[in-house]
Amino acid sequence: MKKAKKVVSLLLIFTLTVGATLMTGCEKKESDPAKSIVVTVNDQNVYLNEVMYYISAVESTGAQYDAAYQQYTGASYWDQKDPNDPKSLSMREQAKNYVLDTAELYEILYDKAVKGKYTLTDDEKTQAGTNADQILNQMSKDQLKVTGFTxxxxVKVQEKLTLSGKYYKDLVDSFDIDDDGIKASIKRDDYKQYKTEYLFVPTTKYDENYKSVDLSADEKAAAKTAITAALDKVKAGEEFSKIKEADDKLTSSTLDFVVDDGSAEKEYQEAAMKLDKGAYTTDIIETATGYYIIKMVDNNSSDAYDKEVSTAISKAEDDAFKAEYEKMKKDYKITVNNKVWDPIVIGNITIPKAETTGNAANDTSSAGNTTDTTTSGDSTTDNTSTENATTGE
Structure with missing residues (x-):
């Protein structure tokens, strides 16, 4: 099979720019992350200060979703569950499982890499140090105390991720994945993509409740006048970008779609599909949201097809890895320190309290170097997410 593409950790390529997003203080009762064991894999302890790296990555991404979600719904993204499944886990619970699974995953892959005599190049070691310095330079003393980062x-985390990634890449390359067979099973015509450019004037807007409402009759008339003037300029040979600059009512952008994939409104899709490459609509196209002039950039793009093939191959690789990883775990005794791990509430540990719900500092105040644990012969959880943890597209 062909080489696995861009097989690097999501957390490794995620430059940890926690900076000002970390907490600016810590509770007196908060225990030392450097002495708090979260999980033991065989005889190797993984401490809270290392797990904080994974927590920070998850929370930094989640905070962006949370901000948008609260803006539109007034509720926390972290507390959302599947409305159709009363037994489903909240996003913060899923994230917590992901963090623990990730810590276990890398510890096992790292062990395999070390036993396989994998090593880092001088450049990789230097890069690990550079990444560590970049993180530390953005953090205050209080922030360092909260995370336990040194x-x-x-550097240890960066090097572990890099070495694990090397082992993972070679492991995936060893799988007997029929890339050509997967590609042949996907019909190109089903993913024929139309790439378009457009000029647009809206006839709707959002009210204070973020509900789409129609513009007034006068506003619609002004919109129609603007798009009509734009069409005259298009027919005269002017470029869309130049036309847009002359009238702030106009929007110019691109829209790529596969038939009936929901990317384009029905009227837009039907009009665009009639165009040859390089052609534009000679009439104004009206949809429920506004007026369009559409230009066909490419009416036979393979981008969507290529992406679908790549996704299918990646899934086959990931499925094969997951099966192999389940076998790997049977050789490892994984012990979770519940006194440290159970009080952790993902979503508000490494970001300001004002931007989150709950109180992570209080939640982690009882986390100490204790020995109340849950032990499993292979793993404490069954939902290790290897797709995001170990591969990047």
Whole structure:
């Protein structure tokens, strides 16, 4: 099979720019992350200061979703569950499982890499140090205390991820994945993509409740006048970008779609599909949201097809890895320190309290170097997410 593409950790390529998003203080009762064991894999302890790296990555991404979600719904993204499944886990619970699974995953892959005599190049070691310095330079003393980050800790994490990634890449390359067979099973015509450019004037707007409402009759008339003037300029040979600059009522952008994939409104899709490459609509196209002039950039793009093939191959690789990883775990005794891990509430540990719900500092105040644990012969959880943890597209 062909080489696995861009097989690097999502968390590794995620440059940890936590900076000002970390908490600016810590509770007196908060225990030392460097001495708090979260999980033991065989005889190797993984401490809270290392797990904080994975928590920070998850929370930094989740905070962006949370901000948008609260803006539109007034509710926390972290507390959302599947409305059709009363037994489903909240997003913060899923994230917590993901973090623990990720810590276990990398510890096992790292062990395999070390036993396989994998090593880092001088450049990779230097890069690990550079990444660690970049993180530390953005953090205050209080922030460092909360996370337990030191240069040694961060360099260790970076090097572990890099070495694990090398082992993972070689492992995936060894799988007997029939790339050509997967490609042949996907019909290109089903993913024929139309790439378009457009000029647009809206006839709707959002009210204070973020509900789409129609513009007034006068506003619609002004919109129609603007798009009509734009069409005259298009017919005269002017470029869309130049036309847009002359009238702030106009919007110019691109829209790529596969038939009936929901990317384009029905009227837009039907009009666009009639165009040859390089042609534009000679009439104004009206949809429920506004007026369009459409130009066909490419009416036979393979981008969507290529992406679908790549996704299918990646899934086959990931499925094969998951099966192999389940076998790997049987050789490892994984012990979770519940006294440290159970009080952790993902979503508000490494970001300001004002931007989150709950109180992570209080939640983690009882986390100490204790020995109340849950032990499993292979793993404490069954939902290890290897797709995001170990591969990047």
């Amino acid at each position: 240069k040694d800790v961060l």
